[in-house]
Amino acid sequence: MFPAEFDYERAESVSEGLDLLEQHADADVEILAGGHSLVPAMKTEGREPDVVVDLDVPALDAVNALDDRTVVGALTTYATVADSPAVRATVPLVAETASEVGDLQIRNRGTVGGNLAEAHPGADLPAAALASDATILLRNPDGKREVPVTDFFRGDGETAVERGELLTGVRFPHTDDAGVAYAKKTHPATGYAMVGVAAVVEMSGDGDDGTGGDGDEGTVSSARVAATGAVDRALRLPSVEDALAGEPLDPESIDAAAAEARADIDADRLRSDSYASGEFRGELLETYAARALERAAERVAGDAPTA
Ligand SMILES: Cc1cc2nc3c(=O)[nH]c(=O)nc-3n(C[C@H](O)[C@H](O)[C@H](O)COP(=O)(O)OP(=O)(O)OC[C@H]3O[C@@H](n4cnc5c(N)ncnc54)[C@H](O)[C@@H]3O)c2cc1C
Numbered sequence: 471m472f473p474a475e476f477d478y479e480r481a482e483s484v485s486e487g488l489d490l491l492e493q494h495a496d497a498d499v500e501i502l503a504g505g506h507s508l509v510p511a512m513k514t515e516g517r518e519p520d521v522v523v524d525l526d527v528p529a530l531d532a533v534n535a536l537d538d539r540t541v542v543g544a545l546t547t548y549a550t551v552a553d554s555p556a557v558r559a560t561v562p563l564v565a566e567t568a569s570e571v572g573d574l575q576i577r578n579r580g581t582v583g584g585n586l587a588e589a590h591p592g593a594d595l596p597a598a599a600l601a602s603d604a605t606i607l608l609r610n611p612d613g614k615r616e617v618p619v620t621d622f623f624r625g626d627g628e629t630a631v632e633r634g635e636l637l638t639g640v641r642f643p644h645t646d647d648a649g650v651a652y653a654k655k656t657h658p659a660t661g662y663a664m665v666g667v668a669a670v671v672e673m674s675g676d677g678d679d680g681t682g683g684d685g686d687e688g689t690v691s692s693a694r695v696a697a698t699g700a701v702d703r704a705l706r707l708p709s710v711e712d713a714l715a716g717e718p719l720d721p722e723s724i725d726a727a728a729a730e731a732r733a734d735i736d737a738d739r740l741r742s743d744s745y746a747s748g749e750f751r752g753e754l755l756e757t758y759a760a761r762a763l764e765r766a767a768e769r770v771a772g773d774a775p776t777a
Contacts, residue, residue: 473512480524484609484638487525491634492611494521501525501636503545503584506576530583530638535560541607543639544583548595549574551582561642562776563650563668567598570654572661583637586622589629589703591741592662596623596704598652599640600696601668606630607639616641623703648672649719650776651765653758655699657745663699664746665754667707667731669762670694671719673770690714690723695762697731700755701739709733710759719767728760 479494481487491499497520500508511517530545535556542551542564551557552569571577571585571594585595586606599606599619606622608615608631617630619640624630631637654666675688693714698704713727732752740748768774 471513473509474518476512476519477521478524479521480526482526484527484530484636487523487527487636488609488611488634490521490523491636494523495634497521499523501584501587503587504547504580505584506572506580507584507588507590525636533557539641539643540564541639541641542582544637545581546583548572548577548580548582548585552577558776560644561602563602563645563652563670564595564598564642566650566776567594567652567666567668570594570652570656570666576661582640586640587629587631587637589623589625589627590662591626591702591704592657592660592664592666592699593704594652594654594663594666594698597663597666597668597696597698599642600704600706601650601670601694602642602645603670603694604643605641606637607641608635609638610635620706623705626702628703645670646672647770649766649768649770651762651769653761653765655754655758659745665697665699665751665758667695667697667755667758667762669696669759669766671714671763671766671770673719689716689718693727695727695759697755697759699741700751701735701741705734707731707734707759714763719763719770721764724760724763724767728756728763731755731759 499521500519502524530543532543534541548568548571558565604619606617649671652668655664672692673688674691693711695710709730717723742748
């Protein structure tokens with residue numbers, strides 16, 4: 471299959487990219503990052519941009535770990551993120567999720583920025599970004615714009631990125647001692663998440679219950695739980711988060727919280743296709759919420775390695 475004809479432009483800096491977007495302001499323009507969504511869509515799904523701007527900006531292929539946050543450039547591949555010692559140490563959920571994307575070829579070419587800008591309903595990184603409380607970094611001709619990830623995803627393929635803007639990176643706050651995990655039911659044909667759940671759970675407790683035993687393992691002081699694959703966009707699951715607050719992270723509280731996973735989603739919003747009905751995706755949502763929380767609990771207890 472061949473794509474329809476298009477004009478090819480190449481940008482070697484963010485400002486060149488913005489200039490090209492401005493020059494072609496009246497055209498249908500796509501950014502070429504890893505190309506692993508765009509190229510198949512142009513070949514087989516009828517996406518026919520007038521212009522493709524190939525973003526070839528080395529500065530956007532970078533991981534920058536600071537004191538309390540790590541910034542990942544838009545052109546950083548999943549493979550780089552998954553293998554980055556800095557990402558693994560500071561935001562292990564992001565490394566773990568990146569390692570779960572597609573297959574080796576996809577991970578070697580697909581980029582963090584492309585994944586978030588494409589906003590596929592079954593993409594993995596949106597769940598990790600939401601559970602991490604990330605901030606999306608954008609550039610436009612007027613300067614910089616930051617969008618909290620909770621305001622970023624608007625629907626299948628729809629985001630807060632405006633015409634003439636480029637996504638330049640993502641800022642992830644460090645998760646320090648939180649228990650984190652991503653649990654995914656992989657689509658058998660594509661590798662996308664039929665349903666995936668990411669969790670970041672912080673505990674309070676001083677580790678000493680005064681009995682001389684294993685100590686006070688504490689209660690949940692904050693939980694962020696986010697799902698992908700279930701509906702047309704990734705979203706947080708506030709009912710699960712609320713159910714965990716103030717509870718110990720034990721099997722009973724995990725089951726009770728996971729049972730709330732469908733509470734914030736109208737049943738008719740659940741995605742349904744030839745692989746899974748909406749009802750089945752709802753079941754997967756509860757199951758994978760429990761799995762993510764169980765793994766996060768093991769990590770809080772220090773029983774399971776993170777990515
Ligand atoms: C067989 C297959 C299996 C896959 N499995 C998975 C999976 O398991 N999990 C998963 O999450 N994904 C999966 N994907 C999707 C893959 O991760 C893509 O790489 C990703 O969706 C897009 O990233 P990209 O860098 O390839 O972007 P591209 O394909 O180059 O671009 C995608 C879109 O984002 C826009 N864009 C890209 N970069 C920017 C930017 N910096 N600023 C503004 N707009 C931008 C483009 O205009 C385009 O519309 C799969 C894809 C294939 C083909």
